[in-house]
Amino acid sequence: MTRSTTDEAAAPQLPSPKERRRLREAKSLSEEQVAAAVGVTRATVRSWETGRTSPRGRKRALYAKLIAPEPEALATTTPAATTAPTPVPTAPESAPESAAEPTPVPSAEPTLNPAPEAFPEAAPEVKAMMMGVKEAATDADRDTDRDTDTDTEAEVETEAAGERRLSPAEAFDELYARTAPGLVRQAYLLTGRRALARESVERAFQLAWHRWPEVAVDRDPAGWVRAAAYEYAMSPWHRLRRAHRHPDAPPTEPGKQALFDALLDLPPAYRRTLLLYDGVGLDLPETAAETEASTPAAAGRLMTARAAVAERLPELASAATPAEQSALLHDRLGGLARAEHVPVPQPARAVRTGSEDRARLWTRAAVAGVALLIAVTGLTLHTAPTHYEPPISPAERVGGVPPRGGPQKLTVQDLKLQKTLREQLAHGPERLVPQLR
Known part of the structure; x- marks a missing residue:
């Protein structure tokens, strides 16, 4: 065993990103306090709680010790307590993300049970299905996955029944068959575009198959895929595509059309x-974690969204309690999702093949790019001159040369005078010759 493998085995195990956030809020710790205690920034703590990164080394040990649950809480925790819904805000808020956001007021709202065909959840049977893949993980990962009572019961039932362990491809196909149709309907409610909804879900599952070792050991694989599909569907770059520039035609029924336009x-x-809270049925901390916002900010967004939808739906505005309003809105969202004819996603095998083809294509493109860069560099080194040679200027015809300087050409009169002076002797005094004394 290498040193890196030994260090990874000795490192403390961390719960899932959503559980990290719940444990921090249960201890009334803010992100700034955790960042100051561990020695990182607030953005790093948020990245740990959203699952994009994980701490390592000394910071991992400090972070695990900081969010570790109390022994009394572990002894008294029950499955019913872990699945209890988070209190829901009771009054709409105009500024959801302001600095002075109020804390949600508790209310006796029951846990929602969404329709499986419209809003699939991470049911215990899905987690039991994933146990065959989790066996390939390390012993430490398996111990972490058995912390919750749901996973433990599902594992015991699976081993007692003597079921065959699923291969990674079979587990992926089972997860795809259970969640893909409902995710397409959710993406349609999120974007209003049927083709984009199907494309988003297929791309999310392709990414999940590409990162299957990570998704297989996740506590909520359906939630992982849902978050990836939502992120792709809400990308602003789709506005540049002509096919997804405008939403599809709204439903013809007046009630569904009003809800569709309000969304x-x-x-x-x-x-x-x-959609996550009133449609899928997540509690407030899970909704906040998936949307990468604080719990008060998620509560403010939820209240503002409900108030905006209630202006279009009179029956929603007339609800007496927030629980009735949430249940009515959940029914309306489920009815709208099931009524529309959204396209059926491709078979799971086609999605897996598409993910492998995409990874193979990008790998070949990267190899070809590196090979082209090496070839261009070698050609440049081979053909480049080793010394400088000044260029020879091309010949040019010179024009506008000035006339020559000096005496000019003698005229006829000058020549005549010159001849006369040469032929006739000069008549004058003799030349004086100086003599020495």
Whole structure:
């Protein structure tokens, strides 16, 4: 065993990103306090809680010790307590993300049970299905995955029944068959575009198959794929594509059309929060973690989105309690998702093949780019001169040369005078010759 493998085995195991956030909030610790205690920035702590990165080394040990649950809490924790819904805000808020956001007021709202065909959740049977893949992980990862009672019961039932362990491809196909149709309907409610909804889900599952070792040991693989599909569907770059520039035609029924228009009029972050909480049935901390926002900010978004939708739906505005309003909105969202004819996603095998083809294509493109760069560099080194040779200027015809300087050509009169002077002797005094004394 190498040194790196030994260090990884000796490092403390961390819970899932959503559980990290829940444990921090249970201890009434803010992101700034955790960042100051560990010695990192607030953005790094948020990245740990969203699952994009994980701490390592000394910071991992400090972070694990900081968010570790109390022994009393571990002794008294029950499955019912871990799945209890988070209190829901009771009054709409105009400024959801302001600095003075109020803490949500508790209310006796029951846990929602969404329709499986419209809003699939990470049911225990899905987690039991993934146990065959989790066996390939390390012993430390398996111990971490058995911390929750749901996973432990599912593992015991699976081993007692003597079921065959699923291969990675079979587990992926099972997850795809259970969650893909419902995710396409959710993406349609999020974007209002049927083709984009199907493309988003297929791309999310291709990414999941590409990172299957990571997704297979996740506590909520369906949530992992859902978050990836939502991120792709809400990308602003789709506006540049002609096929996805405008939403599809709204439903013909007046009630569904009003809800459809109200959803599309909401900002993307508010629309996603409303869909996750009132549609999928996540609690408030899980909704906040998936939308990468604080719990008060998610509560404010939820209240503002409900108020905006209630202006379009009179029956929603007339609900007596927030629980009735949430249940009614959940039914309306499920009915709208099931009523529309969204395209059926491709078979799971086609998605896996597409993911492998895409990875193979990018690998070949990277290899070809590196080979082309090496070839161009070698050609440049071979053909480049080793010394400098000044260029020879090309010949040019010179024009506008000035006339020659000096005496000019003698005229006829000058020549005549010159001849006369040469032929006739000069008559004058003799030349004086100086003599010495």
